[in-house]
Amino acid sequence: MSFIMRIARADDLQTLYEMAKLTGGGFTNLPPDRTALSAKLERTEQALARQDEGIEDELIVMVLENVETGQVRGTCQIFSTVGQSWPFYSYRLGVLTQHSRELGRTFRAQMLSLTTDLEGSAEVGGLFLHPRERAEGLGLLLARSRYLYIRAHRSRFGDKVLAELRGVIDEAGGSPFWDGLAGRFFGMNFQEADEFNAVNGNQFIADLMPKTPIYTAMLTDSARAVIGLPHPNGRAAMRMLETEGFDNAGYVDIFDGGPTMVGQIDQLKTIAAARDVTLSATHEKGGDKMLIATGKLADYRCTWGFVQQNDSGAVSLDAASAARLGLETGGSFTMAGRA
Structure with a gap:
């Protein structure tokens, strides 16, 4: 992509x-x-x-x-x-409920307020x-x-x-x-x-x-x-x-x-699932497809990327996605799992 x-x-x-x-x-x-x-x-x-x-x-x-x-x-x-x-x-949209004792009936009217x-x-x-x-x-x-x-x-x-x-x-x-x-x-x-x-x-x-x-x-x-x-x-x-x-x-x-x-x-x-992480390395293939973003205000960027994490928690990102975001090793980015 x-x-x-x-x-x-x-x-x-x-x-x-x-x-x-x-x-x-x-x-x-x-x-x-x-x-x-x-x-x-x-x-x-x-x-x-x-x-x-x-x-x-x-x-x-x-x-x-x-x-x-x-x-x-x-x-x-x-x-x-x-x-x-x-x-x-x-x-x-709301409902107004009214009851008539004489008729023995209840009327519910839908209303737009x-x-x-x-x-x-x-x-x-x-x-x-x-x-x-x-x-x-x-x-x-x-x-x-x-x-x-x-x-x-x-x-x-x-x-x-x-x-x-x-x-x-x-x-x-x-x-x-x-x-x-x-x-x-x-x-x-x-x-x-x-x-x-x-x-x-x-x-x-x-x-x-x-x-x-x-x-x-x-x-x-x-x-x-x-x-x-x-x-x-x-x-x-x-x-x-x-x-x-x-x-x-x-x-x-x-x-x-x-x-x-x-x-x-x-x-x-x-928002609830997003995490801020540091890029430890890049790779060419493989990983979980995730939403990744970096930068603030005019520098904000967001794309799909492929993330790999090892047992120690280090995060690697596919090289193509890192390039699109202008990310280098040691840089920080936000990631969120694919819904």
């Missing part, structure tokens, strides 16, 4: 834009808009320049690079905390892998490299992390959930609202969305049917998140109704 995760740079803009055009819509964190993508890269640069610790409203964009060709074939993002610049809205419960959480999102590269564990590399970055910069993140999964989008690029609920209040279709949110933020939701709970029984059948369901292309991502330790806590996206997964940072599988 010749791929490595690194921090995105300003000269990655065109490649990110080309990948954004392949997403098929509904991908708020990766809009096909050069201005919005350029702003994300600028935020990343500002975050990397900060030397003091503590939690700030920051964004880190990373890319997957083939070191042999120099091509960027995937990307992902980390938001250090949400709900600081503007409220972070979600719907939460607008909430900002998840404010202050970190967020992992914007994950996209080029369709031609969906093999060899590259999706896992994209996803899990974010958790090792968080671990390496732990003081810049809180206790909780969320991941929003894209909801069901129809063949025309519309959202049954949006059409059955929010679209009735905004006078714009899903594509228009999604593009506006990607570029301008979701303050317009606070301005126009009704604050009272919504009975799901009042929605269209097509809208109810997709509440809390991921896009078919996102089912594998949902399974990866569940394996990592994220839970489906009943939160759904206000635009497309997709599930919002929530996890405790220190309990995520990758």
Whole structure:
């Protein structure tokens, strides 16, 4: 494998834009808009320049690079905390139980309540892998490299992390959930609202969305049917998140109704299992395939590598992986077992 995760740079803009055009819509964190993508890269640069610790409203964009060709074939993002610049809205699914003594019946009504419960959480999102590269564990590399970055910069993140999964989008690029609920209040279709949110933020939701709970029984059948369901292309991502330790806590996206997964940072599988070690030697073949990372801030790198450990605890890494990370004997790196 010749791929490595690194921090995105300003000269990655065109490649990110080309990948954004392949997403098929509904991908708020990766809009096909050069201005919005350029702003994300600028935020990343500002975050990397900060030397003091503590939690700030920051964004880190990373890319997957083939070191042999120099091509960027995937990307992902980390938001250090949400709900600081503007409220972070979600719907939460709940049930209202009511009993009629006269009828002798109990009624349970499912409801959607607008909430900002998840404010202050970190967020992992914007994950996209080029369709031609969906093999060899590259999706896992994209996803899990974010958790090792968080671990390496732990003081810049809180206790909780969320991941929003894209909801069901129809063949025309519309959202049954949006059409059955929010679209009735905004006078714009899903594509228009999604593009506006990607570029301008979701303050317009606070301005126009009704604050009272919504009975799901009042929605269209097509809208109810997709509440809390991921896009078919996102089912594998949902399974990866569940394996990592994220839970489906009943939160759904206000635009497309997709599930919002929530996890405790220190309990995520990758973070809990990771170990910091010193490279004692390199080898050519053999070893356990593991996620390995080194560096901080702009120097952060992550890749798959093959690790060997002897009875005394000395750690050897395959020479190709060590070269991709720029690791020499005596250098330190972080490793985590393959999930």
